[in-house]
Amino acid sequence: MEEILRVENLYLYFRTSRGDVKAADGVSFSVKRGESLAIIGESGCGKTSLARALIRFLPRNVSMYKGKIILDGIDIMKLSDKEFDEKIRWRKISYVSQAAMNSLNPVIKIVDHLVEPLILKNMASKKEAVERAREILKLVGISEDFLDRYPFELSGGMRQRVVIAISLITRPDIVILDEPTSALDVMTQANIMNLLKELKRRFKLTYIFITHDIGTSSELADKVAVMYAGKIVEFGTAEQVYTDPLHPYSKALLNSVPRLHEERVPTFVPGSPPSLINPPEGCRFRPRCPNAMPICVKDPPVVKIGKNGYVKCWLYAKK
Amino acid sequence: MSARLRETIKLLFKYKSFVIGLFIIMLFIVLSAYAMLTIPYDKAIKMWNSIEYWKDYPKLAYPAWINKFSAKKLPEGTIILDSRKKGLGISKTVQEIVFGGKGVLININMEFNYNYDDFPSEVAMWFYINTTQPMLVKVTWIKPDGTSHLIYKEVLSTYQYYRLTGDLKLISDFTAYITKLLGRKPEYQMTTEIALFAKEDESILSKETIKLVKGRYKIKIEARGDDPNANLDVKVDIYGKVYGLLGTDDKRRDLLIGIMWGAPLALSFGVLASVMTVFLQMIIAAVGAWYGKWVDHLISRVNEIIMVIPFLPLLIMISYFYKFSIWTLLFVVVGLSIFGPGIKTYRAMFLQVREMPYIEAAQAYGASNFRIILRYMVPKVLPTIIPNIVLSVPSFVFLEAALAILGVGDPQAITWGKILDEAYVGGALYWGLYHWILAPSLCLVLISVGFALMGFTLDRVFNPRLREM
Numbered sequence: 001m002e003e004i005l006r007v008e009n010l011y012l013y014f015r016t017s018r019g020d021v022k023a024a025d026g027v028s029f030s031v032k033r034g035e036s037l038a039i040i041g042e043s044g045c046g047k048t049s050l051a052r053a054l055i056r057f058l059p060r061n062v063s064m065y066k067g068k069i070i071l072d073g074i075d076i077m078k079l080s081d082k083e084f085d086e087k088i089r090w091r092k093i094s095y096v097s098q099a100a101m102n103s104l105n106p107v108i109k110i111v112d113h114l115v116e117p118l119i120l121k122n123m124a125s126k127k128e129a130v131e132r133a134r135e136i137l138k139l140v141g142i143s144e145d146f147l148d149r150y151p152f153e154l155s156g157g158m159r160q161r162v163v164i165a166i167s168l169i170t171r172p173d174i175v176i177l178d179e180p181t182s183a184l185d186v187m188t189q190a191n192i193m194n195l196l197k198e199l200k201r202r203f204k205l206t207y208i209f210i211t212h213d214i215g216t217s218s219e220l221a222d223k224v225a226v227m228y229a230g231k232i233v234e235f236g237t238a239e240q241v242y243t244d245p246l247h248p249y250s251k252a253l254l255n256s257v258p259r260l261h262e263e264r265v266p267t268f269v270p271g272s273p274p275s276l277i278n279p280p281e282g283c284r285f286r287p288r289c290p291n292a293m294p295i296c297v298k299d300p301p302v303v304k305i306g307k308n309g310y311v312k313c314w315l316y317a318k319k
Numbered sequence: 320m321s322a323r324l325r326e327t328i329k330l331l332f333k334y335k336s337f338v339i340g341l342f343i344i345m346l347f348i349v350l351s352a353y354a355m356l357t358i359p360y361d362k363a364i365k366m367w368n369s370i371e372y373w374k375d376y377p378k379l380a381y382p383a384w385i386n387k388f389s390a391k392k393l394p395e396g397t398i399i400l401d402s403r404k405k406g407l408g409i410s411k412t413v414q415e416i417v418f419g420g421k422g423v424l425i426n427i428n429m430e431f432n433y434n435y436d437d438f439p440s441e442v443a444m445w446f447y448i449n450t451t452q453p454m455l456v457k458v459t460w461i462k463p464d465g466t467s468h469l470i471y472k473e474v475l476s477t478y479q480y481y482r483l484t485g486d487l488k489l490i491s492d493f494t495a496y497i498t499k500l501l502g503r504k505p506e507y508q509m510t511t512e513i514a515l516f517a518k519e520d521e522s523i524l525s526k527e528t529i530k531l532v533k534g535r536y537k538i539k540i541e542a543r544g545d546d547p548n549a550n551l552d553v554k555v556d557i558y559g560k561v562y563g564l565l566g567t568d569d570k571r572r573d574l575l576i577g578i579m580w581g582a583p584l585a586l587s588f589g590v591l592a593s594v595m596t597v598f599l600q601m602i603i604a605a606v607g608a609w610y611g612k613w614v615d616h617l618i619s620r621v622n623e624i625i626m627v628i629p630f631l632p633l634l635i636m637i638s639y640f641y642k643f644s645i646w647t648l649l650f651v652v653v654g655l656s657i658f659g660p661g662i663k664t665y666r667a668m669f670l671q672v673r674e675m676p677y678i679e680a681a682q683a684y685g686a687s688n689f690r691i692i693l694r695y696m697v698p699k700v701l702p703t704i705i706p707n708i709v710l711s712v713p714s715f716v717f718l719e720a721a722l723a724i725l726g727v728g729d730p731q732a733i734t735w736g737k738i739l740d741e742a743y744v745g746g747a748l749y750w751g752l753y754h755w756i757l758a759p760s761l762c763l764v765l766i767s768v769g770f771a772l773m774g775f776t777l778d779r780v781f782n783p784r785l786r787e788m
Contacts, residue, residue, distance in 0.1 A: 055683065057682060057683050060611075060612075085685045089683075089684070089685045090684050090685065094684075095683045097676065097679055097680055097683055098676075099676045100676075100680075102675070102676040102677065103676040103677045103679065103680035104677055104680075105677045105681070105694075105695055105698070105699070106677075106699065107698040107699055107701070107702075108694070108695075108698070116681070116684060116686070117684045117685075120684060120685055120686055120690075121685070150323075163680070166680075166684075
């Protein structure tokens with residue numbers, strides 16, 4: 001399978017009065033077409049910022065935004081904002097934001113939400129767009145009667161489906177899902193996950209989804225990136241990361257998930273993620289790490305695992 | 320949409336206040352439509368400001384319906400006797416005569432019934448002569464009881480207007496005549512109307528006992544001239560004391576026409592000013608809130624500066640430099656009202672809306688700033704703003720009236736404020752001409768009540784915090 005997206009040394013800093021927030025600090029990973037990448041980690045470690053950096057949806061106080069994002073062999077970081085808007089946004093990469101359920105305008109009908117990206121991108125006439133909206137709505141499992149309804153008339157799960165439909169209407173290659181199931185009940189979560197799987201199979205979609213729900217992510221993910229304090233500390237196939245996590249943080253994170261068939265009390269990671277303004281030197285997990293060593297004050301090396309995976313930890317450095 | 324709209328309207332109609340408000344506004348709309356259909360605007364303005372048009376209307380007349388509430392019947396309208404229009408009781412003969420040369424003798428006889436209980440308000444005559452040669456004109460006034468008076472004797476060679484009312488010579492002649500007839504002087508200052516219409520016996524000596532002679536009056540006009548082709552026509556107006564539905568003002572204008580034409584102007588001025596002001600405020604507030612940074616600072620500071628400048632003195636100053644029509648006034652008023660507390664309120668609303676997740680989502684699909692403001696931000700606050708629009712209509716209608724009273728405004732337009740201003744200048748309250756003040760005031764109050772009732776109900780239905788379920 002060909003590689004569709006490769007990110008190399010992506011930096012995204014925000015300027016605040018107390019200093020720069022290093023939301024993404026030299027992030028690298030790659031995804032193949034049709035694969036799904038789960039980005040997991042605690043709250044406040046830069047997952048959402050990374051996703052927004054990918055689709056260039058940035059707040060106004062960005063102080064540094066650099067690196068390489070290679071999409072289909074083209075470095076999209078080199079495109080101007082206008083070119084990016086015209087060629088990449090929604091055409092190639094679409095985005096379902098956090099709190100997607102609330103991301104519908106309460107005074108606009110569902111159909112108008114659905115056609116909005118098509119019309120903004122001049123991809124279809126109004127009539128064709130409405131036709132497309134009808135199809136896509138059926139595809140995500142909502143009756144076309146809902147086209148003329150308003151968002152408040154839909155349940156949370158349906159709204160989530162509509163938002164997913166909006167992200168798919170332009171037939172993008174990559175969909176970035178920012179916590180797609182976070183505000184839903186367990187049944188609806190399962191429904192949405194099944195829908196995402198089904199869509200992925202049908203359209204060969206590539207998902208990048210951000211979650212702190214490790215359980216649901218394991219269902220969909222082919223690859224996993226574990227993020228901590230603005231950096232990816234471990235990246236690898238889902239199988240490897242879930243069954244044999246290497247980085248102490250990945251281990252701790254996975255141990256905090258309760259398992260159904262295991263007699264084990266879930267553990268937690270003491271402390272909280274460091275401030276991204278002034279992170280600790282060297283390995284950022286050092287202050288919370290059970291395996292901390294004196295050498296951890298230095299930047300940990302990137303240790304290759306398997307074909308594409310890596311882990312950033314002194315534990316695996318070749319002596 | 321249509322289903323929701325229908326539901327909203329149904330809900331609105333459940334409120335009695337809305338129905339009453341709507342009824343009042345509809346009444347004014349019907350009145351406006353009627354005014355505009357029957358008399359076009361430019362014609363109305365010309366008519367309203369012309370002296371010629373109103374010359375046959377009684378001055379400062381009360382509404383005609385007050386006759387229904389009093390035993391004393393006041394003369395209604397104007398009795399117009401015109402020798403050019405041959406009517407009942409009017410006859411005219413033209414004779415060629417020879418008296419040491421050629422000449423003409425014209426006799427005009429006019430008769431009219433006068434059965435009211437009060438004296439007329441005024442009597443006036445017009446003499447239309449088609450020659451420049453002198454003509455001797457004599458007018459004799461004959462009361463139903465047979466007494467006759469020569470009230471006019473003059474050599475005329477051109478058009479002449481003769482206002483009998485206030486003719487001091489006529490009054491003093493008549494007073495002298497009465498004094499001689501009855502041996503006593505009347506105890507009060509006589510008027511022309513008394514001279515022409517009162518019974519000439521003891522009763523005329525005191526103001527309390529004067530009796531009016533009812534019946535058929537005759538006016539005899541005799542004219543001699545040297546020019547055989549000369550012609551004379553006479554018009555006599557006997558003005559009453561009540562007229563029409565709303566009476567007349569000091570320029571003899573029918574107030575009903577003024578009130579009728581005031582309605583469309585008040586409605587359009589109020590609605591346009593309020594819609595324009597609120598929408599512009601909303602857009603400016605949205606732009607400020609959305610772009611933030613220096614744009615927001617600029618808008619907020621400019622707003623605060625303009626808020627400090629007093630509105631009315633500034634407007635009056637502008638009006639001294641530029642004379643404006645009512646539509647220019649509209650733009651000036653809108654321009655000056657845009658900045659104010661409204662922008663602050665809407666800005667606060669938009670700052671909240673700006674942070675809504677769906678705005679973020681729209682940004683993610685790459686909607687432009689303009690699109691986000693117009694399609695995502697404005698519609699969100701629109702429901703809470705619609706009642707504001709309706710509620711601020713009366714304030715603009717009142718503002719226009721207040722400006723008219725202050726002399727700022729269109730001197731030609733027919734507005735309720737203008738009528739009030741004229742009533743004030745004309746001393747309507749001093750003379751007890753309450754109808755002159757009450758008609759426009761009532762209209763102003765009614766239109767405000769109508770919009771207020773509607774606005775409060777709309778607020779209840781549209782404002783989620785007030786909604787009752």
